[in-house]
Structures are given as structure tokens and as C-alpha cells.
Amino acid sequence: MYDIIIAGAGTAGLSAAVYGARAGKRVLVLEKEVYGGQIMSASVVENYPGIRKISGYEFAQGLYEQAMEQGAEIKYEKVLEIQNSETYKTVHTSLSAYDSRTVILASGAKNRHLQVAREEELTGKGISYCATCDGAFYRGKDVAVVGGGNTALEDALFLSGYCRKVYLIHRRDQFRGEKRLQDSLREKEHVIWVLESHVAALNGTGYLESVTIEQEPDKGKKELAVSALFIAIGQEPDNQPFASLVELDAHGYIKAAEDCRTSAEGIFAAGDCRTKTVRQLTTAAADGAAAALAACAYIG
Numbered sequence: 531m532y533d534i535i536i537a538g539a540g541t542a543g544l545s546a547a548v549y550g551a552r553a554g555k556r557v558l559v560l561e562k563e564v565y566g567g568q569i570m571s572a573s574v575v576e577n578y579p580g581i582r583k584i585s586g587y588e589f590a591q592g593l594y595e596q597a598m599e600q601g602a603e604i605k606y607e608k609v610l611e612i613q614n615s616e617t618y619k620t621v622h623t624s625l626s627a628y629d630s631r632t633v634i635l636a637s638g639a640k641n642r643h644l645q646v647a648r649e650e651e652l653t654g655k656g657i658s659y660c661a662t663c664d665g666a667f668y669r670g671k672d673v674a675v676v677g678g679g680n681t682a683l684e685d686a687l688f689l690s691g692y693c694r695k696v697y698l699i700h701r702r703d704q705f706r707g708e709k710r711l712q713d714s715l716r717e718k719e720h721v722i723w724v725l726e727s728h729v730a731a732l733n734g735t736g737y738l739e740s741v742t743i744e745q746e747p748d749k750g751k752k753e754l755a756v757s758a759l760f761i762a763i764g765q766e767p768d769n770q771p772f773a774s775l776v777e778l779d780a781h782g783y784i785k786a787a788e789d790c791r792t793s794a795e796g797i798f799a800a801g802d803c804r805t806k807t808v809r810q811l812t813t814a815a816a817d818g819a820a821a822a823l824a825a826c827a828y829i830g
């Protein structure tokens with residue numbers, strides 16, 4: 531019987547593991563992929579208080595080692611279902627089942643897809659969701675970014691350092707992202723703004739060769755020859771396995787406030803997977819601490 535089982539080894543989950551293990555609790559972290567979560571794909575982090583500059587990988591590695599040194603355990607298994615009885619919870623995974631007094635859900639969020647035909651087929655063959663991870667493969671090539679927020683603008687700026695031409699496609703006539711980023715992009719002649727347009731088709735044999743865009747309001751079509759399309763249209767939570775366990779909001783995020791308590795007794799939610807306005811490393815780490823301490827208090 532564990533004291534705390536944590537679903538997800540991102541910043542929130544590993545921070546919760548540090549706090550839980552440090553409080554002397556028996557802690558198991560379950561991760562469906564690799565530890566670290568989203569920040570693994572960030573080339574550099576400059577806004578975590580107390581750390582001036584660090585790569586996403588180094589940040590995640592440090593946090594992972596800290597949690598393991600405190601005595602937390604990790605297993606690479608996907609959490610599929612959680613049964614909540616009055617005295618303990620049973621966490622069913624892709625390989626096994628584990629009992630625990632409390633559970634912290636820290637499943638984060640994942641990139642939203644465009645929902646255009648051939649998107650899955652061409653992922654890794656020109657379609658990417660992470661410019662910082664894959665941008666270097668397209669050095670000297672023509673690429674496109676789709677999206678209107680900060681991530682899309684940052685991706686375009688990043689790619690403009692490597693690529694010959696960067697098309698920035700957005701369905702509205704204005705970007706939502708920060709003016710500072712827009713101003714930096716405006717200064718770059720090889721960044722071409724493609725506004726009031728959406729991606730209608732992905733073309734290529736085996737690899738992406740071009741995207742067809744449809745322009746508003748006349749629905750005129752245009753083909754952009756690109757080697758890559760970076761999709762930066764936001765994120766969505768990955769809370770399906772917990773939908774019958776805890777209350778979710780209209781967007782699928784777990785309803786929990788600052789204390790990280792969910793609608794189910796002894797089940798807590800931390801990080802990007804819960805309803806909140808700011809989704810960052812600082813807020814994920816803060817949630818991890820709050821959820822672990824709330825779990826410790828619940829165990830008594």
C-alpha cells in the first residue's frame with residue numbers, strides 16, 4: 531500500500547513526489563512516456579525564479595533526480611483507471627494495479643491537433659508540434675507555422691534563425707500573442723504573414739511537400755511549398771481516464787482550486803491538468819507542493 535500515487539512525471543508530479551517523499555510518505559510516480567513532461571521540449575527556460583537560464587531537459591533531469599533522491603519510486607506505466615473506495619484507491623495501469631491511500635493527478639496537457647486529413651500520417655515527416663525540438667532539421671528550408679498565440683509567434687521567431695522562409699498562418703486578421711513578439715517578427719523580411727487563412731490540406735508523397743491554405747472570406751485556395759508545418763494552436767488536457775472519478779470543467783480540465791482538492795475524497799489534481807488561468811512551471815511546481823501537502827494532511 532502506497533501513501534501517495536502520482537499520475538504523471540511532469541513538473542507538477544515530480545514536485546509532488548519531492549514534497550511527499552520528503553514528508554516520509556511512500557510515493558509512487560506512474561508515467562506513461564518519459565519523465566519530465568512538456569518542458570523536455572523547451573530549448574531554454576528563463577522564467578523560473580532563482581534559475582537564470584536552463585535547458586528544459588536539464589530542468590526536468592534535476593527535478594527527477596531530486597524526487598528519486600528523496601525516496602520516490604517511478605514506474606513507466608499508463609494510468610488507465612482509478613477505483614475509489616472509502617479507505618483506499620486502486621490505480622489500474624497498462625501493466626498492473628496498485629493500492630494507495632491518496633492519488634495526485636498530474637497528467638498535464640498535450641498539443642491540440644489541426645484535425646486536417648493526413649496530419650497523423652505526416653507527423654514526424656514534416657508535421658511537428660515542437661519547433662524547438664525539430665526546427666534544426668529544417669535549416670535553410672521553407673517552413674510554416676500555424677497559430678495565433680505566443681507559442682506560434684515564438685516558434686516563428688525561433689525558426690526564422692534557421693530557415694530560409696517562414697510562413698506564419700493564422701485564421702484571424704490579428705494575432706493574440708504579445709506585441710513585442712509581433713514587432714520582432716515584423717522586422718524579419720523572410721517571415722511572411724498569412725492572415726485570415728486556414729490550413730485546408732497537407733500534401734506530399736511520404737513527406738510533407740506543401741500545404742494548401744484557404745483564405746477568408748472568398749475561400750480562395752493557395753499552395754505554399756514547405757518542408758515542414760509547425761502546429762502551435764494550443765493545448766488540451768489528457769484527463770479521459772479520470773472522467774468518471776472527478777468532476778471536469780467544460781474544457782476537460784479537472785475542477786480543483788488552489789488547495790488542489792478535487793470532487794473525490796483523497797484525490798488531488800496538480801499542474802496543467804487542473805482548471806486554472808496560468809499554466810507554467812512555477813504554477814505546476816506550486817501545485818505539486820500544495821497537492822502533496824494536502825495528501826499528507828488527508829492521510830493524517
Ligand SMILES: Cc1cc2nc3c(=O)[nH]c(=O)nc-3n(C[C@H](O)[C@H](O)[C@H](O)COP(=O)(O)OP(=O)(O)OC[C@H]3O[C@@H](n4cnc5c(N)ncnc54)[C@H](O)[C@@H]3O)c2cc1C
Nearest residue numbers: 538540541542562567568572609637638639801802810811
Ligand atoms: C515547448 C514548451 C516550452 C515551454 N516553456 C516554458 C517556459 O519557458 N517556462 C514555463 O514556465 N513554462 C513553459 N512551458 C509550460 C510548462 O512546460 C508546463 O506548464 C508544465 O510542464 C506543466 O507541468 P505538468 O506537470 O502539469 O504537466 P506536463 O509537463 O504536461 O506533464 C504531465 C505528464 O503526465 C504524463 N501523463 C499524462 N497522462 C498520463 C497517464 N494517464 N498515466 C501516466 N502518465 C500520464 C505525461 O506523459 C507527462 O509526462 C513550456 C511548454 C512547452 C510545450
